[in-house]
Amino acid sequence: MKIAIISDIHGNNEALDSVLKDIKEQKCDKIFCLGDLAMAGPEPSKLVKRIKEMDKDGNFVIIQGNTDEKLGTYNKNFEDILDKNVPVMANAYRADLKELTDEDKKYLSSLPEKLIMNEYGVKIMLCHGSPRKNDENITPDIEIEKLEEIIKDADVDVIFCGHTHVPCGFVTECEKTVVNVGSVGRPFSETPKSCYAIMTIDENGDFGIEHRLVKYDFETAAAKLKQRNFDGADKLAAMLIKATSRYPQ
Numbered sequence: 001m002k003i004a005i006i007s008d009i010h011g012n013n014e015a016l017d018s019v020l021k022d023i024k025e026q027k028c029d030k031i032f033c034l035g036d037l038a039m040a041g042p043e044p045s046k047l048v049k050r051i052k053e054m055d056k057d058g059n060f061v062i063i064q065g066n067t068d069e070k071l072g073t074y075n076k077n078f079e080d081i082l083d084k085n086v087p088v089m090a091n092a093y094r095a096d097l098k099e100l101t102d103e104d105k106k107y108l109s110s111l112p113e114k115l116i117m118n119e120y121g122v123k124i125m126l127c128h129g130s131p132r133k134n135d136e137n138i139t140p141d142i143e144i145e146k147l148e149e150i151i152k153d154a155d156v157d158v159i160f161c162g163h164t165h166v167p168c169g170f171v172t173e174c175e176k177t178v179v180n181v182g183s184v185g186r187p188f189s190e191t192p193k194s195c196y197a198i199m200t201i202d203e204n205g206d207f208g209i210e211h212r213l214v215k216y217d218f219e220t221a222a223a224k225l226k227q228r229n230f231d232g233a234d235k236l237a238a239m240l241i242k243a244t245s246r247y248p249q
Contacts, residue, residue, distance in 0.1 A: 001029050001030070001119060001120065001200070001201045002026060002027060002028040002029055002030075002198055002199070002200050002201075003028060003029065003030045003031070003032060003119065003198065003199045003200075003201070004019075004023040004026070004028040004030070004031045004032070004196060004197070004198055005031075005032045005033075005034065005126075005160045005179075005181045005196060005197045005198070005199060006019060006023075006031060006032070006033050006034070006181065006184050006196045007033065007034035007035065007036065007065070007128070007161075007162025007163075007181050007182070007183060007184065007196070008034070008035075008036040008065065008162045008163070008165055008182075008183035008184060008185060008186060009033075009036065009037050009041070009047060009051075009183075009184045009185040010036060010037070010038065010039055010040055010041035010067075010183070010184075010185040010186045011037070011038050011039070011040070011041020011042050011043050011044040011046075011047045011096075011185065011225075012041050012042055012043075012047070012184065012185030012186065012216075012221050012240070013042070013043050013046060013047055013050065013221075014042075014216050014217040014218070014220050014221040015184050015185040015194045015214075015216045015218075015221060016047070016050070016184060016185065017216065017217075018194060018214050018215065018216035018217070019184050019194050019196055019214050019216070022212060022214045023196075026198060026212075028198060029059060030059045030060070030061065031054075031059065031060050031061070032061045032062075032117070032124075032126055032160065033051070033060070033061070033062040033063070034062075034063055034065065034126055034127070034128050034160060034161065034162040034163075034181065035062065035063050035064050035065025035066075035067075035068050035111065035128045035134075035162070036065030036066070036067050036068060036128065036162065036163070037051055037065065037068055037108065038067070038068070038071055038096055038100065038104070038108070039067035039068075039070075039071060039089075039092065039093065039096055040067075040089060040092035040093075040096070040186075040236055041185055041186070041225065042221050042222075042224035042225040042228070043224060044071075044096045044099055044100055044104075045099050045100050045101060045104055048100065048104040048107060048108065049104070052107055061115065061117065061126070062111060063111055063112050063113065063114055063115055063126050063127070063128060064108065064111035064112060064113055064128065064134070065128040065134065065162070065163070066128055066129060066134040066135040066163065068108040068109075068111055069108070069109070069113075069134065070093070071093075071096055071097065071100060071105060071108050072105050072106070072107075072108035072109025072110075072111075073105070073109050074097060078093070079093055079094070086247045086248075087231075087232065088231070088232030088235055088236060088247070088248045089247060091230045091231045091232050091233075092230060092232070092233070092236065094230070095228060095230040095233075113127075113128075113134060114126055114127040114128070114131065114134075116156060119201050120201050120202065120203055120204070120205050121205045122157050122158060122201055122205050122207055123155070123156040123157045123158070124156060124157065124158045124159075124160065124199075125154055125156040125158070125159045125160070126160055127159065127160070127161050128161060128162055128163050129161060129162075129163040130150050130151070130161060130163075131150065131151055131153065131154040131159060132150055132153075134163070135163065136150065136163075137163065137164050138150070138161050138163075138164065138168070138178065138180050139164050139166055139168060139180070140166060140167075140168035144170070144172065144173070147170060147172060147178060148172055148173065148174060151172065151174070151176055151178060152174070154176065156176065157175075157176065157177065158176070158177045158178075158179070158199070158207070158209075159176060159177070159178045159179070160179050160181055160197070160199075161178070161179070161180050161181070162180060162181055162182070162183065163180075164180060164188075164246075165182060165183035165186055165187060165188040165246070166180065166182065166188055167179075167180055167181060167182030167195050167197070167211045168180045169209065169211075177209065179197055179209055181195065181196055181197040181211070182195030182196065182197070182211060183195060184196055185221075186239070186240070186243070187243065188243045188245075188246055189243055190242050190243065190244060191213075192216075192218040192240060192241055192242065192243075193213040193214055193215055193216070194213070194214045194215075194216050195211060195212070195213055195214070196211070196212055196214070197209055197210065197211050197212070198210055198212060218240050218241055219241070221240050222237040222238070222240040222241050223237070225237040225240065232248060235248035236248055
């Protein structure tokens, strides 16, 4: 069995197009999605509606990202924090709230925070940030002792996460495999390629995991985002072409 694990699409339909094409070419049997569907992207509502259609397929499994939670139900504290620390993202949040329909928001708010799947006896946790919090960072430079603390209560073999938009993977001393699958729609990289992961599992439970980088039409995606015209949309659009930091400066 081959399972594609995607995360952090952020309203980027061009990126999703290319990743789904690659998933099909890789002959994956299932898709697990780790959330963050709409926030600060080119086409938030269109993307949510598209995922809702994909979610009707029994081989598609999805959980809620931290921004899905905040867009599903307006959060004044979240908005205030963004205004103070990353005003561009606060502007995007307000613009997204206006664009998303009530049905879009209802769908986002209904998604489960995390799930545990069992494939050929391998217990797999799907979470957005970490097993503890949907906005906790698991990054390539995390100290192994801190990672062990974060995952200590997760009674699973494999943990898939996203949130940071930076792919990485670990095999811990407690014999858990932890993989951040990166981002489909907002890769934090100077090379604008979508990133996702594929897990291959044999019937005896042996498994392997690989990251895949996929080219996509980032110029069209950036142009669509810039045309949304909220204050700072141009800066977010530029990050789709070349991202040198997690948030616009």
